[in-house]
Amino acid sequence: MMSNSMSAKVQWLDGMKFVATSGTGHSVVMDGNREGHAPTPMEMVLMAAGSCSSVDVVSILEKTRQQFVRCEVELEGKRADSVPAVFTDIHMHFKVYGKGVAEQHVERAVKLSADKYCSVSIMLGASVNVTHSFEVIEA
Structure with missing residues (x-):
């Protein structure tokens, strides 16, 4: 255990x-x-949030048998102007490449990660405005 x-x-x-x-x-x-x-440590926080969410998205897409060959997430973090320069906003944009990947499956995977599974993103969301978007690219 x-x-x-x-x-x-x-x-x-x-x-x-x-x-x-x-x-x-x-x-x-x-x-x-x-x-x-x-x-930097703050870059590591951003990368941790992206990695955590990506684990969820890939896992969910595999379970739904989507024919994807690549999944990446681009993250943009905005920080406060004063000390401590905490993140105020984080946007995650997922790009899923594959053959006939259903947009609704990607949308659901991103939403489930954001709302239910990604502990890093959900923890950050208590004090940071975390937003998500996605696109499906035929490959």
């Missing part, structure tokens, strides 16, 4: 670079400088 707790460790490397290691042993480097050598 899986536990509801998670753990992580963040260690300073040099400058404003840090390595974060998940409790499952996976590491990622982050950089506090916007022009740094790795994503």
Whole structure:
């Protein structure tokens, strides 16, 4: 049975670079400088929301046997002008490529992710205006 707790460790490397290691042993480097050598923590939040939603959308589309070959999500985050520069708005635009992919299945998958499954996006939605859109591209 899986536990509801998670753990992580963040260690300073040099400058404003840090390595974060998940409790499952996976590491990622982050950089506090916007022009740094790795994503910033806020970029990681945006990427986490997109990854979490994408897992749901792909999983739901696979269950509905849609013939898709690619799924990507483009994210745009707007931040407050003052400190703390939190996200005020996040927009996710899904692009699903495939043969005869039904728009209603993509719409349903995006909606289910947004409203029910994506813990990152739903958690952010408590304080951020999170919006979604999609397009289906014949490939």
